[in-house]
Amino acid sequence: MRFFLCSLLFFTLLSCNNYKNKRHTLIDYVPSNSDVVFKSVNLESLKNDIQNNTLFNAFSDTEIYTVLKTKLEPISTFNSNGEILLCLSRSKNDSIDYTLITKNSKALFETDSLKNYIEEQIKYKSHNIVKSQLGDNTFFSTVVDSTFIVSSSKNIITNSYNSTENSTDFKKLYDVSGNNESLSILLRTNNALAPSFFIEDALKLSRLTDFLTLDTEISQNDIFVNGIAKSLDSSKNVIDIFKNTVAQENQMQHITPGNSDGFLSFTFNNFKTLQNNILEYRVRDSISENETLFNSITEVGLIYEGEKRAVVLNSVDVIATQDALLGEQNKIETYRNIDVLEFSLTHIFSKTFAPLITNVEVSKYCILDNYFVFANSLEQLQNIIASYQNLTTLSKRSYFSELNEKLSSESSLIFVAKPELIKAIINNNLENKQNINIESYNLSAIQFIYDSNFAHVHGGLIKGKTKRIQNSISESFNIKLDTDILNTPQFVTNYSNNQKEIVVQDVKNTLYLISNKGKVVWKKQLNGPVVGEISQIDMYKNGRLQLAFATPNRVYVLDRKGRDVAPFPLKFKDNITQPLSVFDYDKNKKYRLLVTQGKNVLMYDARGKIVSGFTFKSAEGTIISQPKHFRIGTKDYLVIKTKNKLHILDRIGKTRVSPKTKNTFSNEPVFLYQNKFTTTSIEGKLVSIDTRGNVSSVNLNLGTSHNLETTSKTRVTLHDNKLGIKSRVLELDYGNYTRPNIFYINDKIYVTTTDLQSKKVYLYDSQGKLRPNFPVYGNSPIVLDDLDNDKNLEFITKGDSNTIILYKIN
Template identity: 70%
Template structure:
């Protein structure tokens, strides 16, 4: 997310035209003393991100989080459909919250809540509802179609009063993202404002007056983008870079890979920086001996345990060496690099505070264009060795990975490995945690006229992927146990694949291929079969189409029902929704099965009057299907003793010349014949002239059949048949086999639910290397992203899904 000055100026101009007595935006209702404001476009997605992100999950054990979480429990009963603001305030050493969103009839439904009590209160001309749910007490009111809920009546009162106290935050509100998990607005005067740096002199209040941060939260990583804004441009650290141009950060190329991290700040003209620092300290001039800095464009601090090294990056190494002519007493040589004594140890504190504090080096060395100063000779030797061995932080893969989300040029950047991250977190929440699995975190500020861009990230270390191995991309927990098999669906925007799955509470989830819950949708009952996709408006935008027991849904990319859907039915739907696109021109037909009856609709939910077939000779026992053989279309509907083989309008096209007692297995077209099985395990094939052939495959009554046009797969007892080969599997409780045809290759998958193992075979019946793997359902297999590797999704624990990648 990149923030531009024009968007900020536009918002300022617009804000000046608003009447002070009108409140149109959610931000207009925030309490006066809000210290942090969280904004999200999807409350469910936010809750899931926090629960499933391993870093935030770790922090949730802190007393601060637990105390606030106990009060926030009432929010779980809300169903907002748009933006939500959660304002955190501190009252009498206690954290209180206020939630603000647009009112809707389904937002807060109390009928089904147990142990719920209401009491009506008055404040001026407003009505306030005091609610008690279990042991929690909270308050809510509605003003100008805006719903406000808070743990404190005092905060509700503040929301009802007009105020300009939060005008600084309001000016940043519109430049926050409309798409990300969560945005954070912060007044840095707040005691809750975050600390980003080790140095106390670089706390959030010293940096700027206001922060606006957009976050992107995945299971293992967190990325932030935003802006920092100050009111008085001479009194904040970020404004020390005013009238300077950020340079490319290079301190990572001298920082040892085994260090704890580094701080770097850059500038194009040291004289300008010096004057800004003078004004910041209210001094006419500072340390006079500045020749050392005249050719410097970057200053860094390297952290290693309690030791510190200062690095000057020079664009004229000879000029910088000349400034050090009085300090040429060599104390030793290490790897052909001389280490000198340094007598002006106070120059950095006097010249570069507040960036550098309490560091008074007594030695230095010169490594190419880097001038490195430290009190510890051991630290200088480590820096020299790492640079020569090319084992610096800049050479590490995780630094390169994190750098993809950062700018190569910044005014100020802080990069922390686990030990420094531990210290930063302790400064913020007063508790220490072990972050050894988090390779790197960083935050950078890029000054731009009168505000600064912010970019940052936290990445968790992953095991290096080995070729021909299987790696776990994520393991995502849902709210409750999973009801059906997770499956892939297409994202028409990214041209990649995402995951849909339903839980036992009949909530449908759309999950990105990074493990982020995009949305949840409450359905009336379980989905029958698989979710289909259609392009209802023929504009490239896909919708999900599926049936439940009494509904046919068409749902758009954002989880919204597409009118006139859902279609409602009094009689039960008994088979999955069949979607036909005869000529691949997106003139869809939706076939609904109810016992022995079928109903056909078009993509707009209108009955197709020209379809004449209404009723089969008995209950339909498998999902109706459409096939094309040659130039002709065939609709196949199966009952216990008959195959109805129809044309597009529902008239009989093929009449099988014999009848059979059919199993519940689907009908396929295998070798240009309609193929299924009988109850006693015989293979039935019907050609387009109605000729019937039976082959005794010696299957038991409890069997499965899957085919492509040329490959047949069967399963019964513990025997898996792939083409002509039969594999004898360990005894267990197996799912039905699935066939996947990807990149001209056949894959056959089956899962043993007893041992919780997923098996994957090729078309010759050979196990794919590194299988079986852990899984607790059938799988969906596809290439879901931009690389060449295949991924598959399966159920993990009762309430989780796992995405694997075959490397």
């Protein structure tokens, strides 16, 4: 169905040839000499994807990476929130020119904070061009019809005022590219910037197709692509060899040894059709030798093993294929009860299938069920036989299954490569060979499925997951932010899939939303640090959640895309001194937002209006912990704590409970523990107040420096190096421990603390037993939850000063 819909869309676009000179979309401003166009709808997400992807980091020392990074440095200063196009083209002196195109906005290019920046105005006819100098980089910019264009080439800018007719095919590829991808690539293949996906020179991209568009999905460890390949009507390309054929299900993975370097496979439903297409491509009349060998074949493959090559024919009529080999029956040996036979037509595969198979010579073969395997090396044949019989083929590798989930089961042409082959392909794409470390990448694949006059493209490059042992802890990803982290990362709910995402703020007060796959969804500059934790509300009662929180002078409500929800943010002259308290008394989404300023409180509704009926305005002293809401039976209690008094109020702010004795309280929060309002005194005593105002005090010998956390029935304390869980006290190694946290997940209690001195995270069960494989590395308190609803728990913590780490407990 996916292929049918994509095909329908593509053919609709093919039929639309009435392009007018008036420019409506960004693609209309692309320079006519562009070789590559990168399209992104989220520049910040793309920057972070590239920064955190291990493959891109592996390229960081290469010459081309350094040259492009230096050349494109000015682009890192742009703040686009919408779609951008980045075009690369070759200039007359064979250097690379870039052009960036996006919708103009005031905040797009702010120069006030840039060092070593100089600009001047240039007049061109009736237009204004800005010439900019940033360090050693000179670039030019202008605005045309509310479209901002910046380029390293002045000529490109001057030409941008003219409405030129770009390639119709380029526009069509743009139209079928994804609208929600952080990166789509549109490529003319007849240029030096076009990469090669195959090891064979005959299959390099410029010979394979004319145009290619790829939507990418980049995570820390993996890269996946989906797209379209298209040939010009006047050209002859390798991909068009599959015209009028139907792709078949690939079986090569079931015969390729797991210890090989990879395989190439192509399929067809009719050999005669494929043969005629090959002859037309090669401008020849016929193919000599034993053509009957291929009449019952639907798949032909190459197995790579170092410099060795083996050819595999997948037959749908084994007897007919055996009959075609009656003249090739001289036995060389028997290996594992499989006869190895001589083969005299040593170059038949290159002669028949070039350019798909070239320069391959074979001299022997064997038959394994429906597979006919030909090779020059006896050792390679023996390895294939042993692997097939031992069930150690590539199809049995977990990383193949993982990558195969992203691919189609049928393909006209597919190439699968393991690390050594991947490295060779990378070096073929570089002018100078580089020692790039990609050993951790288990597998890559690229496949083409031919449709009518174009081909679908799918591919990926993965590290692959290691086999998980029960209770083992694996690092899912680590993400590097632009600068040091300010606060503890926390989880929030993505209402569209009911999974969890990560919010975190850096020291420049930039707030990040990061998916549970490690992709930066958005970044937002705030006016100050977030006070406490971020809450979520359903402001419109439609299931769509917003983020609600306070900074020292603002109360924010942000939507799913990081945009302010009117009338927020609310602005305050006096500092907000406690985290924003969000109350939903009856669970009916009639939210109350309580703002604390010193000893004063203000209550707002979800629309940002003061709740006039709330009568409590000020405490007797400074409020020293976040105001809380509890429900006991049918009654609501709002608890506001100062150093010398616990105000226990009803919904409208009137006193509901008056404690009968006074205490001097610590700064620890107030909890509802065993149906009593519970906190600690400054001396470390446990103080509990019931609904009648009766006060009880228990000396826990905590001392003045301590922490308290509770659920309704579980009490956890920490002082010095002693961690108390219920009645059990654990003596920890001396260190600098964060306040303990309690998590109640899937009917289980978990207790955590982190030693910031040794950078170790500890996780205990409700009985005070340390969980298996803990402690692990971490540099902050953790947040624990089931992010993706797979029953395995994940937790997030800080790593280095600007890094967050997501761990999975298997």
